[in-house]
Amino acid sequence: MTAEILDQVSLRSVVTGIPQDALSGLRRHALDSFAKHGFPSTREEDWHYTSLGIAAEISNDWLQGSAGEDVPEHAASAPTDTGIDADWIVVTDGGIDRQALSLLNERLSDGVSILPLSALSSLPDLYIDDSIASFNAALLRDGILVRVAPGVSIERPIGFAILDQAHSSPAVSQVRIVIETGQGAAASFVYVDRSGGGPKRFSTSVVELLLGPDSAIDFLRLQERAESHVHTSQFRASLDAGAVLQHGAIDVGGRLVRNDVHVKLAGPRARASLCGAYFADGQQHVDNHLFADHLVGPAESRQDYRGIAAGRARCIFNGKAVVRPHAGGTDAVQSNHNLLLSENAEIDTKPELEIYADDVKCAHGATVGQLDEKSVFYLRSRGLGRDEAILLLTRAFAANVLGTLPIPAARQYVDRLVERKLDSMIGGSGA
């Protein structure tokens, strides 16, 4: 029995034990789908560097109800400390406060609806076709559907505060969000992902976006989970003609983190920009997989991620762009630059391009390097301490991508989040 194997019998009994509700049918389908996949093994190319063994272990313990130990309350704090001006929706341990949601719904302008999946008479088509997505749906307590009607623009960002506060360990929780924009609609979202509580937690998150023609979505994900927790996220977007997606992501937390960003450019003139930065130290393992699927052209995709690893951290970047036969006129650029702050840190980067069409413009570049000692000496010769010099240069390296993230309202908080992380990476034993 390899480490990635999840106890399917216990999973089935837990899922069938969930009281009947609007999601029951989805859970059963998802369970059947998961039975075909199981957890991915490191023999699969996409999971070569990341083993979910520890996630399976936590899940098995949780499913079997064996080790439900109480832990001192250590709550993930509410998003008010971010100072981000947004309409917040709080998801606690995968549960949604339906009353708060309906209050928010009343406050929002016409043409915007935010509903719990459990309140829908018929569910939208939810993605359950792979291991993580089917596991997520099988154990889903509830989810959220955001619809923005054609032509409607939401000025203020909508915030998702994912607060996992398990008071017992192990714990497992799921988040599922679906966002649909009508023709010409525009909205922005900030997703703050936090966890507190016991040492053993595995969580999954699936966010699905359907961008109607000429609609625009800005989405910023800030992952700051406790450094013992295991997390996988999927971000799946499909862009119709002329739609514009700006996706930004920051990862500072988690023990083992896997993010998949999957963007389908399904209509001509669609544009997707995927920017992000990951920061890892200690024993952290952060794996980012990006996939831009160009179905038709002309369309444009940008992938620009930067990574910084210290201590014994390991980071993986896999950025892929596929240009299908009907996607002539595609313009795809991938860029991934990484900085190693310690000899024991490791970064594996792999940009991939598959081109099956003519008349395309594609470029990719990836680097893994260390700080330039000449620059460090230059700054020290001006009176700055070694740590201060390293911090300054590292911050400058990260700033390059931080400046391109969507949601200006979150900028100050992002800077604080990154600063705090860099301080602990460089000031502490991290570097």
Add this chain to the structure above:
Amino acid sequence: MTDETMKKLLEIDNLVAGIGDTRILNGLSLTVGSGEVHAIMGPNGSGKSTLAQIIAGHDAYTVTSGTVTFCGRNLLDLAPEERAREGIFLGFQYPVEIPGVNNAYLLKAALNARLKHEGKKEIDAFEFMKLAREKMSLLDMDPGFLNRGVNEGFSGGEKKRNEILQMAMLEPRLAILDETDSGLDIDALKAVAKGVNSLRHPDRSIVLVTHYQRLLDYIEPDHVHVLSKGRIVRSGDKSLATELEEKGYDWIREAASA
């Protein structure tokens, strides 16, 4: 400080140093008194830049023997940042471009590191801007440089001016200017020289490391030394520089090996 130590701001005695197994300095001795301007000249590879880097504390170089004393203290014990805070400034031959680090930020951080070390109050943003603008106008620099990345996309002349700006802001006790004249056209050279001359002060010593005599037409040194094969082989007043310009370095090499 006694008059004697005041006089000897920097004292290098029989310094032997190099990189790895390669010896570059072979028993170099040099004394720089307070308020003096020294020029160190010599052919390529004679060890001029190595000397400058060792005084600033670059850890690529290993000192095998000899001493370097600054204000009566053993300089070799100090980290580069400690030397800077004590008042040593190195003007780099090739100033490093640091994109993303704001020029004003570095200047302010450098100045505050020095002030803090001296137990003085840190400079506030307003005072800093006033001081920076004042020094920049002295060097004919556009205040827009403050908001750019450190040396990012600067021309050769702009980089050297930026070095002198840092020096003007930090008011060091000892400034070593490593080939500050290289790659400068005549206007830039004059501007840099004007900046350096404005910083001449009885409490500040300046060591000019240069290959050519040209710079010394604009900054007049009190002492000129000729470095060859890692040692000072000739010392004199400014007329030595003129002699070098006329005769080249060959006669020095001959004299040194004789």
